[in-house]
Amino acid sequence: MIELKDVNKVYGNLKALDSVNLHIRKGEVLGLVGPNGAGKSTMLKIILGIAKPTSGTVLINGKVPSEKDWREFKASVGYMPERVAFYDNLTGMETLKLFARIKGTKIDRMINMVKRILSEDILKRKVGGYSKGMRQRLNLAQALLNDPDILILDEPTSGLDPVGSREFYHILKDIEERKEITVILSSHILAELEDKTDRIAIIKNGSIKAAGSLKELYRRLKLPLKLQITIKDKDEVLEGMLRGLGVSDIGYRNGYLIASVPSENKLRVLSAMLQEKERFQDITIKEPNLEEVFFGVH
Numbered sequence: 001m002i003e004l005k006d007v008n009k010v011y012g013n014l015k016a017l018d019s020v021n022l023h024i025r026k027g028e029v030l031g032l033v034g035p036n037g038a039g040k041s042t043m044l045k046i047i048l049g050i051a052k053p054t055s056g057t058v059l060i061n062g063k064v065p066s067e068k069d070w071r072e073f074k075a076s077v078g079y080m081p082e083r084v085a086f087y088d089n090l091t092g093m094e095t096l097k098l099f100a101r102i103k104g105t106k107i108d109r110m111i112n113m114v115k116r117i118l119s120e121d122i123l124k125r126k127v128g129g130y131s132k133g134m135r136q137r138l139n140l141a142q143a144l145l146n147d148p149d150i151l152i153l154d155e156p157t158s159g160l161d162p163v164g165s166r167e168f169y170h171i172l173k174d175i176e177e178r179k180e181i182t183v184i185l186s187s188h189i190l191a192e193l194e195d196k197t198d199r200i201a202i203i204k205n206g207s208i209k210a211a212g213s214l215k216e217l218y219r220r221l222k223l224p225l226k227l228q229i230t231i232k233d234k235d236e237v238l239e240g241m242l243r244g245l246g247v248s249d250i251g252y253r254n255g256y257l258i259a260s261v262p263s264e265n266k267l268r269v270l271s272a273m274l275q276e277k278e279r280f281q282d283i284t285i286k287e288p289n290l291e292e293v294f295f296g297v298h
């Protein structure tokens with residue numbers, strides 16, 4: 001649907017984006033993950049047409065967009081910037097009416113969605129008294145006023161506590177369930193993206209180091225699985241057996257034997273362990289998490 005081809009963005013002598021190639025597919029939830037300053041916002045702004053690439057191409061539906069194509073595309077996008085300035089002395093509802101006027105739409109169309117995001121009571125209050133979580137919800141509500149097909153969220157949960165982030169993703173899930181929507185969101189908080197996205201693009205120093213589903217990424221990186229065995233005491237016989245099956249990094253913590261298993265040896269380790277059932281209480285083999293994928297990419 002949207003494709004960045006060999007996109008570079010230079011600010012003065014700083015290369016904010018370096019040969020970025022990225023294809024965003026219709027209906028997917030794509031997470032852009034990277035540390036602060038990696039180039040995520042710049043990438044989102046180029047997708048939005050707010051910033052122009054220094055070189056390279058942006059394609060919309062497979063072709064270089066005309067002015068009209070850009071206009072139509074922009075009308076179908078909702079953008080939640082990382083920071084947005086609201087007037088403190090307007091109420092939430094007045095703020096959304098103002099945004100609706102700027103966008104050339106009417107709030108009535110989306111009023112039910114707005115009320116799912118912010119209660120009527122909160123909408124009547126002045127924005128100056130809003131908590132960080134309420135401001136983020138207001139920011140999301142303004143992005144939805146044009147009933148977008150594509151939602152672009154820049155660090156939507158930065159500054160929110162875990163409860164606030166959880167509520168935010170609940171709302172997002174609700175939106176996704178109501179209509180087919182493409183979501184592109186950036187975050188430097190890895191754990192929260194694991195089960196919220198279809199694909200993840202890992203961005204470091206202005207380039208995309210890897211992109212794919214979490215499963216694809218850790219297969220490609222050949223990251224080991226994590227073995228966790230509930231065990232009473234150190235068991236050297238078991239350790240020796242595990243080493244013979246390619247298990248490494250064996251250690252003990254909080255009543256567990258913890259170790260790394262090459263993914264191709266998973267079933268062999270499990271079946272060998274079943275022969276030794278009396279030596280331990282429980283066993284789990286976990287896939288690596290996004291943090292491990294992130295640090296495994298160079």
Ligand code: ADP
Pocket residue numbers: 011014015016034035036037038039040041042043
């Ligand atoms: P992220 O969103 O991953 O934190 P950004 O895209 O905001 O990263 O920034 C990437 C780099 O480009 C940073 O070094 C930032 O300082 C720089 N940068 C971003 N916008 C501008 C700008 N308008 N002028 C100059 N430098 C900028």
